[in-house]
Amino acid sequence: MYGYLGIDVGSVSTNLVMMGEDGAVKHSIYLRTRGKPIEAVQAGLKMMKSALPSKIQVAGVGTTGSGRHLAGVITGADIIKNEITTHAIAASNVVPGVQTILEIGGQDSKIIILRNGVVADFAMNTVCAAGTGSFLDQQAFRLNIGIEEFGPLALQARVPVRIAGRCAVFAESDMIHKQQMGYNVEDILAGLCEALVRNYLNNVGKGKEILGPVVFQGGVAANAGMKRAFEKALETEVIIPPYFNVMGALGAALLAREATSRKKTDFYGFEVAEKDFKAGGFACDGCPNICEVVEITESDRVIARWGDRCGRWSDVLEQKEKIS
Amino acid sequence: MTVKVGIPRALLYYYFYPQWLSFFQHLDVEPVVSHRTTRGLLEKGLRSTVDEACLPVKLAVGHVLDLKDRVDYLFLPRLVSMARREYICPKFLGFPDMVRNTIDHLPPVIDINLDLYHKRSNAYNFFQTLGKMFTKNPARIYLAYRASCQAHGNYCKELESGALPGELKTLANSNGKNGGMADITIAVIGHPYNIYDRFISMDMIKRLFESGVNVVTADHLADSVIRQEAGKLPKQLFWTLNQRMIGAAYHYFNDPEIHGLIHVASFGCGPDSMTGELIERFARSRSTKPLLVLTLDEHTGEAGIVTRLEAFLDMVRWRRNLADVAATL
Ligand code: SF4
Numbered sequence: 001m002y003g004y005l006g007i008d009v010g011s012v013s014t015n016l017v018m019m020g021e022d023g024a025v026k027h028s029i030y031l032r033t034r035g036k037p038i039e040a041v042q043a044g045l046k047m048m049k050s051a052l053p054s055k056i057q058v059a060g061v062g063t064t065g066s067g068r069h070l071a072g073v074i075t076g077a078d079i080i081k082n083e084i085t086t087h088a089i090a091a092s093n094v095v096p097g098v099q100t101i102l103e104i105g106g107q108d109s110k111i112i113i114l115r116n117g118v119v120a121d122f123a124m125n126t127v128c129a130a131g132t133g134s135f136l137d138q139q140a141f142r143l144n145i146g147i148e149e150f151g152p153l154a155l156q157a158r159v160p161v162r163i164a165g166r167c168a169v170f171a172e173s174d175m176i177h178k179q180q181m182g183y184n185v186e187d188i189l190a191g192l193c194e195a196l197v198r199n200y201l202n203n204v205g206k207g208k209e210i211l212g213p214v215v216f217q218g219g220v221a222a223n224a225g226m227k228r229a230f231e232k233a234l235e236t237e238v239i240i241p242p243y244f245n246v247m248g249a250l251g252a253a254l255l256a257r258e259a260t261s262r263k264k265t266d267f268y269g270f271e272v273a274e275k276d277f278k279a280g281g282f283a284c285d286g287c288p289n290i291c292e293v294v295e296i297t298e299s300d301r302v303i304a305r306w307g308d309r310c311g312r313w314s315d316v317l318e319q320k321e322k323i324s
Numbered sequence: 325m326t327v328k329v330g331i332p333r334a335l336l337y338y339y340f341y342p343q344w345l346s347f348f349q350h351l352d353v354e355p356v357v358s359h360r361t362t363r364g365l366l367e368k369g370l371r372s373t374v375d376e377a378c379l380p381v382k383l384a385v386g387h388v389l390d391l392k393d394r395v396d397y398l399f400l401p402r403l404v405s406m407a408r409r410e411y412i413c414p415k416f417l418g419f420p421d422m423v424r425n426t427i428d429h430l431p432p433v434i435d436i437n438l439d440l441y442h443k444r445s446n447a448y449n450f451f452q453t454l455g456k457m458f459t460k461n462p463a464r465i466y467l468a469y470r471a472s473c474q475a476h477g478n479y480c481k482e483l484e485s486g487a488l489p490g491e492l493k494t495l496a497n498s499n500g501k502n503g504g505m506a507d508i509t510i511a512v513i514g515h516p517y518n519i520y521d522r523f524i525s526m527d528m529i530k531r532l533f534e535s536g537v538n539v540v541t542a543d544h545l546a547d548s549v550i551r552q553e554a555g556k557l558p559k560q561l562f563w564t565l566n567q568r569m570i571g572a573a574y575h576y577f578n579d580p581e582i583h584g585l586i587h588v589a590s591f592g593c594g595p596d597s598m599t600g601e602l603i604e605r606f607a608r609s610r611s612t613k614p615l616l617v618l619t620l621d622e623h624t625g626e627a628g629i630v631t632r633l634e635a636f637l638d639m640v641r642w643r644r645n646l647a648d649v650a651a652t653l
């Protein structure tokens with residue numbers, strides 16, 4: 001039995017997916033990255049190995065997310081792909097004919113527009129917190145609401161409160177104000193969802209033509225209040241795929257299947273989880289660019305470097321991983 | 325000892341350097357160009373400028389700082405207008421004064437006006453005034469002027485036949501059109517001082533070359549083509565550089581050999597946000613070609629730009645393949 005492994009390393013979460021030859025998800029893992037991507041990948045690999053039947057053989061590995069190069073280097077990935085492409089591939093596999101992908105994660109969000117099955121346009125937000133999941137987390141925390149209760153409560157709202165949510169800071173003070181005015185918590189939560197949706201559509205979705213089918217994915221899609229807020233704003237049905245929070249990893253696995261159709265995998269095996277990798281770095285003083293060079297070592301042997309603008313450090317390595 | 329004139333590697337350097345170089349050399353003046361942009365150089369510029377300035381102007385100040393202690397003069401011509409009835413961004417106009425007001429211990433600044441707005445004004449006045457600073461012989465000035473015009477003409481021709489300015493030229497020869505490795509062609513539209521500066525653009529053009537892309541820019545088009553295209557706008561834009569960008573974008577949107585466009589804008593640049601808006605509108609309503617808009621500022625992370633570029637190229641190739649399949653059906 002063959003399987004394809006997809007690994008998505010983001011700043012907030014690290015996700016792994018094992019996909020069968022038929023494209024079905026066999027197992028998925030969602031971990032916090034906690035600023036230590038190597039450890040997260042290794043922990044994920046261990047969990048994956050123990051969850052799978054021993055006869056499964058990894059036939060291909062793909063990595064994605066902001067830590068895709070790192071994950072690619074340590075696992076021996078067959079393909080390293082940006083997160084826009086992997087999300088688009090996964091969504092169009094799960095929902096054929098999808099024309100719009102709304103993706104909201106903890107620290108970033110994106111919109112991908114597809115037409116005739118290919119990406120036609122996209123936009124990303126990596127700066128403004130008011131358009132990402134951390135906005136909801138913060139406010140839920142302030143209201144003493146667990147993030148799991150958030151969605152169900154928001155669904156009970158009757159008249160969502162209008163919250164000025166242009167910016168996370170204003171939203172917070174406005175929310176406190178509304179609370180003091182005696183609005184009930186359900187209506188406030190629903191109002192927060194609507195504020196986030198407004199922000200998202202105004203920033204990330206600016207100028208994009210949103211046509212159905214619309215898929216909503218990323219960690220925030222777990223929140224039923226958000227789904228409803230999107231449906232209300234877009235006046236159309238919003239589909240949440242079964243593996244909504246690991247779609248990047250699923251896309252990477254799909255690409256790995258394609259990349260290994262005519263070659264053997266470069267995967268180093270699950271033993272990677274036991275190896276001693278370290279990510280270090282130094283500031284080069286070769287010229288006034290003072291590049292922050294990232295260096296990955298395996299048992300004190302340098303296996304990859306990047307971040308140097310001139311190639312002074314990355315080019316000397318035999319086995320180099322180019323950031324294109 | 326020859327007189328040294330410092331030329332910042334910034335702003336309109338990318339248009340006029342060959343011309344200036346030729347003029348100065350014919351008068352036995354030694355032009356000194358500031359070093360290539362580095363993080364250190366940019367940071368010096370950022371520290372010495374006000375927040376309101378746009379990134380290219382802040383960077384230009386960094387280049388002035390890089391030069392000021394090793395030249396006899398600083399050449400900061402006050403560019404008012406490069407063509408009849410057109411202006412360029414007012415920040416160019418104020419640049420020499422801004423430098424004087426913010427930097428101490430400057431060598432003498434040459435800030436002669438170059439203003440071609442009116443019918444009777446021409447570039448010779450500019451070079452005459454400039455030449456008089458270094459020689460009393462009017463014939464020499466005239467000859468130097470003639471030579472400089474020729475140098476400029478040659479440079480424009482070179483660009484029109486596909487070369488890129490400065491050091492990017494050599495890169496293009498090994499990987500670009502002639503290399504035969506590229507499978508798609510992308511038009512990069514933006515201010516020359518953004519797209520040709522390898523640090524500021526995060527080496528975008530080189531990255532594109534390495535990803536198998538041919539790169540074309542506004543400078544590869546003849547002025548007449550650009551003006552004709554820009555003439556389709558309901559109202560003439562009187563900013564030369566932005567007119568160039570829009571004209572080029574319109575042209576490339578209609579060119580079947582171009583697979584996609586990238587618009588590079590500076591954060592805090594008024595003209596760019598207007599150009600960007602016009603280009604995006606055109607892309608939405610009158611073209612099916614992919615467009616990527618990248619806004620650069622001093623905080624722009626390299627990772628974000630790289631991800632966008634990669635995703636954009638995937639998208640362009642994906643769409644091209646689909647079109648190829650459709651064509652064979
Ligand atoms: S890596 Fe290269 S570009 Fe970066 S500081 Fe060192 S010498 Fe300069």
Ligand code: SF4
Nearest residue numbers: 378380413415590593
């Ligand atoms: S056109 Fe824009 S980037 Fe250029 S100098 Fe003016 S404001 Fe700055």
